[in-house]
Amino acid sequence: MSLRVAIMTDEIGWHTRQLQAALRARGAQGRCLDLADCGIDTSRARHGLRLPGFERALPDAVIVRGIAGGSFEQVTQRLGVLHALRELGVPVYNDARAIERTVDKAMTTLLLHAAGLPTPPTWTSESEAVARRTVAREAAAGQALVLKPLFGSQGRGLVRVGQVNGRFEPLPALAGPPYNGLAYLQRWVPPLSEPGFDWRVLVIGGQARAAMQRVSGHWIHNIKQGARPVAAALTPELATLAERASAALGLDYAGVDILPTQRGLTVLEVNGIAAWQGLQRVTGFSIAQALVDDLLERRCAERCAARRA
Known part of the structure; x- marks a missing residue:
């Protein structure tokens, strides 16, 4: 059967x-x-x-x-x-524990930080007053921050605040969607080139399997926001960082978003329900087949072994 x-x-x-x-x-x-x-x-x-x-x-x-x-x-x-x-x-x-860790951007950031992985400085607060002080302090140091919905995806609801293009951009009201009374603020990482890009690295069963650059003239690099996928070499540095990020969150498979910075690579986000349609366009093997093979050969085999034990 x-x-x-x-x-x-x-x-x-x-x-x-x-x-x-x-x-x-x-x-x-x-x-x-x-x-x-x-x-x-x-x-x-x-x-x-x-x-x-x-x-x-x-x-x-x-x-x-x-x-x-x-x-x-x-x-x-x-x-x-x-x-x-x-x-x-x-x-x-991925199981519910892993999904909870990645859907909650704050928990993702905290676990990456606890694992010693590079990730942009991040703040959360339910107090608009505290959040506004954070924005003002960062702006005084010449920094922009990205305000994100805690549970958002595909680049929706992202706003830059603080020192943006030579002018101060204040924090918008947090009440109601998409922020629902919580400020999740992450220091903006400026692009090193024009157009800018990030890497999406796919990790399956603990191993990095494919990578692409998401290239966009806009500062948001999600495919759903108009970025274009470009084939990219999966370098040892990219692979190791993505694998460590996936392991820190306990994921079977993950889409790891990595940015280039003047100090090296930094992990921006980790997606536990990662889409791969854009990546598939620049990848030579079937991603769905790789996911299914890992499920059947590793996870289902583990279940059979546990039953025998």
Whole structure:
């Protein structure tokens, strides 16, 4: 009987089709499932979960491709389902603990810093007064800061404040979306070239496998914000830094964003639900197949070994 893999996603499209094709190539089945449709039902099955399409059985493995936004309670339950699957012995790729570390930019930064990895100076505060003092202090030293939503992605909601292009840019109001009363401020790293770029390095199973430059005339380098992917050599320095960042956050796979600075490389962000469509355009192997192979050959093998033990 073929393995049945749940692909947790709130959006069916190119990435899920790639994963399903890669699973079929390995003789496995991939079924898309929205975590918003899952929950607890202790009356139905011994394991106590409601997983549409899986009846009373658990999936053999789970790939997390996307988690829809929602209220605090809704997101807590969705992550709770992933936590429960892990506790029930199902390999979850990446699991809820890892996703929580990377979705929360502040926790990502803190863990990178604790691991001794280079990352820009960062501040958080729920107090607008404290945040404004931080911006003023940095501006007095000639620095710009980037205000980011704590849970944002794809470059949305990023604003430069402080000393920007020779003028002072104040902190906007934090109440309501996208900041929701919290300032996450990170010192802006100016580009070393025009146009500017960063590197996105893909780490799978602890090993850096591919890299690209995301080149843009804008200071935001996300592909969704108009940056173009350019093939890049995966140098030992890039690979080592990306692998260490992924390990610091306990990830099965990761998209690690790295910036060049005058002092060397610095890790900007780590994505635990990384998209790879742009990277695939400049990469010579199937990224989806590499992800599926690592899941089946490493994580599922670990589960079988644990059962035998």
